[in-house]
Amino acid sequence: MGFHFSLRTALGALLLTLTTPSFAATCGSGSFDAWLDDFKKEAASKGISQSAIQVGLNGVTLDKTVLTRDQSQKVFSQTFEEFSGRMVPPRLTRGANMMKQYGSVLSRIEEQYGVPGEVLVAIWGLETDFGVNIGKFPTMRALATLAYDCRRSDMFKAELLDALRIIERGDVPPQELRGAWAGEIGQTQFMPSNYIKFAVDFDGNGRRDLLHSAPDVLASTANFFANHGWQRGKDWEPGSPNFAVIQQWNKSEVYSRTVAYFATQLTRVP
Numbered sequence: 604m605g606f607h608f609s610l611r612t613a614l615g616a617l618l619l620t621l622t623t624p625s626f627a628a629t630c631g632s633g634s635f636d637a638w639l640d641d642f643k644k645e646a647a648s649k650g651i652s653q654s655a656i657q658v659g660l661n662g663v664t665l666d667k668t669v670l671t672r673d674q675s676q677k678v679f680s681q682t683f684e685e686f687s688g689r690m691v692p693p694r695l696t697r698g699a700n701m702m703k704q705y706g707s708v709l710s711r712i713e714e715q716y717g718v719p720g721e722v723l724v725a726i727w728g729l730e731t732d733f734g735v736n737i738g739k740f741p742t743m744r745a746l747a748t749l750a751y752d753c754r755r756s757d758m759f760k761a762e763l764l765d766a767l768r769i770i771e772r773g774d775v776p777p778q779e780l781r782g783a784w785a786g787e788i789g790q791t792q793f794m795p796s797n798y799i800k801f802a803v804d805f806d807g808n809g810r811r812d813l814l815h816s817a818p819d820v821l822a823s824t825a826n827f828f829a830n831h832g833w834q835r836g837k838d839w840e841p842g843s844p845n846f847a848v849i850q851q852w853n854k855s856e857v858y859s860r861t862v863a864y865f866a867t868q869l870t871r872v873p
Contacts, residue, residue, distance in 0.1 A: 630756035635665040638751050642760070646767055655771035659743050666748045669740065672784045673749060679855055687861040691868060694728040698865070699872040701733055708818045712805070716825035717835030723821045725865035726791055726852065734790035737814065742766055742780040742788055746795070749786065762786055765795035774802065774811045781814075789813030790820040793827075801827040827852065839863050 628641035643656050681689075701724050702709065709720030724733075731737050746766055749759035766786070770777045775788075782788040788798060793813055802811035805822035812819050831851040832844065839845040841860055849859045 628750075628760070630751060630753040635747075635751055639663060639747060642747070642750070642763070645760075646764060649764060651764065651767050652771055655767050658777050659767045659770045660747065663744050663747050665751065666740070666744050669745045669748045669784050670752055673752070673754065679857065681857060683857045683860045683864075686857050687864050690729055690861055691865045694732070694865070695868055695872065697733060698724050698728050698869050701727070702869060702872070705817060705821065708805070708821065712818075712822050712825045716822070716829040716833070718825040718828045718833050719839075719866070720821075721866040721869040722828070722839060722849070722862065723824050724869060725862050726824060727821065729858070729862060729865065730792045731790050734817065734820070737790055737792075738782040738784070738787070740782060740784045742782050742786055742795075743777060745782075745784055746786040759786070762795045765799045768799055769795055772811075774798075775814055779814060790817070791824045793823070797827060798823075801830060839866060 628638050628645050630638070632638070639660060643660055646656050646660075647653065702720055705720070705724075709723065712723070713719055727733050743763070743766060746759055746763040750756055750763050752759075763786075766780065766788075769775060769788075770780070780788060783792060787794055790813060793802065798811070798813060802813055802823045803819065803826050804811045805818040806812075806816050808816070810816075810819075811823065813823060828848055831848045833848045834844050837843060837845050839849060840863060846859065846863055849862050850856070852862070853859055
């Protein structure tokens with residue numbers, strides 16, 4: 604019984620392999636262009652429209668700078684005192700101004716998601732200087748390069764598919780999708796998978812725009828925290844459940860402590 608069953612199963616699997624078109628774009632094998640052609644077929648087989656694939660990927664080339672950045676990542680070695688001392692004081696006044704400028708938006712966000720404005724503004728400031736430095740790398744090119752490279756191919760292939768879904772849904776025109784070298788997008792640096800899961804249209808214009816719309820940016824960041832277990836009305840100091848949620852945003856203890864410290868400083872600004 605066992606032998607016949609396993610033989611039947613093996614034959615069935617073989618027939619399935621022979622009859623199912625295979626679009627797995629294999630990392631690092633052959634030219635980048637050939638890989639990209641395979642990836643386009645794979646994207647189509649996953650239900651992404653031809654128009655999104657065309658506008659998102661046509662003309663995309665390998666970016667050697669991205670590969671160099673990825674291979675030479677330094678271990679984060681600054682202490683909390685060094686990092687927070689460098690990052691927080693120069694951003695405190697601007698952060699306090701943002702709290703005032705977006706006061707009513709932040710109140711509505713806290714009402715809906717339970718996350719205080721101070722935490723959102725602290726992250727906004729640390730990630731991109733409140734939207735000033737969102738990065739200059741074309742997102743589709745950066746993600747395609749990292750998906751082709753074999754270090755973390757599967758992860759970046761999934762992110763590239765989600766970036767195509769962002770284009771397909773009409774959130775951001777593909778030529779405007781620029782960000783960090785590893786594919787993070789927008790004013791608080793969402794990976795495409797998190798963009799798809801957590802981005803919200805808070806300004807009500809029909810698009811979830813994390814590059815240009817501060818209300819969308821802040822509400823989407825709050826939505827991320829709410830979905831990762833943020834406890835309404837509780838503090839965010841190290842050791843608290845909400846601090847553990849900040850660490851879901853960024854695993855670095857030093858970075859998370861700096862977010863918490865910055866947010867606390869913002870509560871004290873008159």
